[in-house]
Amino acid sequence: xxxxEIAEDRLILKIRSGSHLFGTNTPESDLDMVGVFLPTSQMxxxxxxxxxxxxxxxxxxxxxxxxxxxxxxxxxxxxKFIKLATQNNPNxxxxxxxxxxxxxxxSDIGKALLNRxxxxxxxxxxxxxxxxxDAQRHKMRIKPENYHALEEALVFLANKDDHSVLGEYKNDxxxxxxxxxxxxxxxxxxxxxEPSVYVKKARRMIEDRLSKATNRKALFLKFGxxxxxxxxxxxxxxxxxxxxxxxxxxxxxxxxxDIVDIKQGKYTIEEILKWADELVExxxxxxxxxxxxxxxxxxxIEKFMIYTLRSEV
Numbered sequence: 001x002x003x004x005e006i007a008e009d010r011l012i013l014k015i016r017s018g019s020h021l022f023g024t025n026t027p028e029s030d031l032d033m034v035g036v037f038l039p040t041s042q043m044x045x046x047x048x049x050x051x052x053x054x055x056x057x058x059x060x061x062x063x064x065x066x067x068x069x070x071x072x073x074x075x076x077x078x079x080k081f082i083k084l085a086t087q088n089n090p091n092x093x094x095x096x097x098x099x100x101x102x103x104x105x106x107s108d109i110g111k112a113l114l115n116r117x118x119x120x121x122x123x124x125x126x127x128x129x130x131x132x133x134d135a136q137r138h139k140m141r142i143k144p145e146n147y148h149a150l151e152e153a154l155v156f157l158a159n160k161d162d163h164s165v166l167g168e169y170k171n172d173x174x175x176x177x178x179x180x181x182x183x184x185x186x187x188x189x190x191x192x193x194e195p196s197v198y199v200k201k202a203r204r205m206i207e208d209r210l211s212k213a214t215n216r217k218a219l220f221l222k223f224g225x226x227x228x229x230x231x232x233x234x235x236x237x238x239x240x241x242x243x244x245x246x247x248x249x250x251x252x253x254x255x256x257x258d259i260v261d262i263k264q265g266k267y268t269i270e271e272i273l274k275w276a277d278e279l280v281e282x283x284x285x286x287x288x289x290x291x292x293x294x295x296x297x298x299x300x301i302e303k304f305m306i307y308t309l310r311s312e313v
Contacts, residue, residue, distance in 0.1 A: 001042065003050040007075040010038040013110035015095045016102040018072075022235070023252020024259045034095055035075040036110065043077070044313050051080040082305055086296045088124040090132050090236060096120060097249035109308055116304060119297040121247055126287040129240025130280060133233050137276060140229035140269075146189035147210070153188045154206050160199045167195030223265040230272045231262040237279035244286040 018032030019025035042048040053075040076084070084092040096117040106114065153176060160169065166186050170176045177187040185192040191209055193202055235253070243249055253259065262272065 001048050003053050004055060006040055006043075006050070007035065007037040007053050007055070010040070011075075011105060012036050012038060012078070012107045013095075013103075013113065014105040015098045016104055017091075017095060017098075021094060021098055021102045021251050022259065023256035024231070024235075024263070026260070026263075031071045033071065033073045033104065035073065035105075036078055036081045036113070037075055038078050038109070038308070038312050041313050044309065051077050053077075078308070079305065082301060085120045086298065086301060088120065088122060088128045088296070090125075090129055090239070093121065093125070093243070093249065094251075097251065099251040102251065109312065112304070112308075116301070118247060119300055121243055122293050122295045123244075123287065123290060124295065125240060125243050125292065126283060126290070129236050129243070130283055133236035133240070133276070133280075136229045136233040136236065137273075140226045140233065140272075148189075150189035150191070150206050150210055154203060154210070157199050157203050157206075162198065162200035164199050165195060166193055166197050166199065166202055169199075170195065223269075225269045225272075227263050227265050230267075230269070231259050233276050234262055234272065234279065235259050237276060237283060241279065241283050241286050244283065244290045244292060247292055 013034075013036040015021070015034050016031070017034045019029045020031065040048070043050065055073045055075065056071060081092065085096060096114060098114075103114075156169075156176070166176065170186050184195060186195055187193075188202075188206060189209070191205060193205065197205075238255055239249060239253070261267065267275075
């Protein structure tokens with residue numbers, strides 16, 4: 001079964017997302033698009049299944065970053081999209097409130113779905129947006145000296161036996177240090193690992209830590225932190241506050257310039273973290289006063305889903 005053809009033939013929505021939707025794009029920004037498609041009868045009643053389909057055009061520069069010619073296109077099956085929307089997933093709520101300029105295609109069903117956008121936001125949004133923002137906070141922060149130590153340790157361990165343990169090498173490299181404050185752990189950057197950890201697992205843990213720290217090494221080395229993650233941090237908190245207060249989102253973002261300034265490194269990491277703490281507190285106060293319902297209007301959403309699927313599948 002050709003799911004790409006199904007997604008294109010049964011498309012009900014296609015929306016320009018990411019920085020182009022937010023109004024924070026620059027000439028170097030790549031293009032992000034999201035589509036929603038209806039399932040076939042085989043997908044609805046049989047074994048065939050495709051909830052999410054990636055159809056990307058890859059084009060990266062020498063540093064491994066997407067260029068302006070890259071296109072990230074994600075297609076969601078109708079029921080999966082609805083489920084994520086009822087969970088108040090920020091990436092999905094963005095799309096429901098897209099401005100007309102960024103709606104590339106909408107069928108009658110797609111238009112009907114967007115017209116029901118206000119049935120989805122609930123008090124859950126507070127926890128979702130704050131949690132997503134917190135993940136960005138963790139990803140942006142890593143001290144330069146820890147970053148370099150992690151890289152050096154990865155190089156040092158590259159040719160070591162997978163089934164040997166870290167403790168065998170702690171005296172052979174300055175990037176593997178004994179940590180007296182954490183018992184008998186070996187300190188690698190900001191990781192504290194048991195001497196009994198196998199080298200294969202240690203390499204995997206180091207790679208995971210580096211990937212969570214940043215995949216934009218140039219930004220990190222220039223500013224000391226990942227400005228993309230920090231812009232996401234502030235953006236998500238401000239957006240969550242708007243949704244909790246007003247029950248809707250507005251695009252392009254009224255504060256788009258602030259987000260671009262963060263991306264361009266015009267703030268220190270201390271300023272970003274202080275700003276984020278203030279926004280978290282503002283979000284808490286907004287949550288206490290919100291008129292949003294406890295949960296989405298599941299009864300009406302389900303009626304719409306059933307009617308659509310019975311009519312179109």
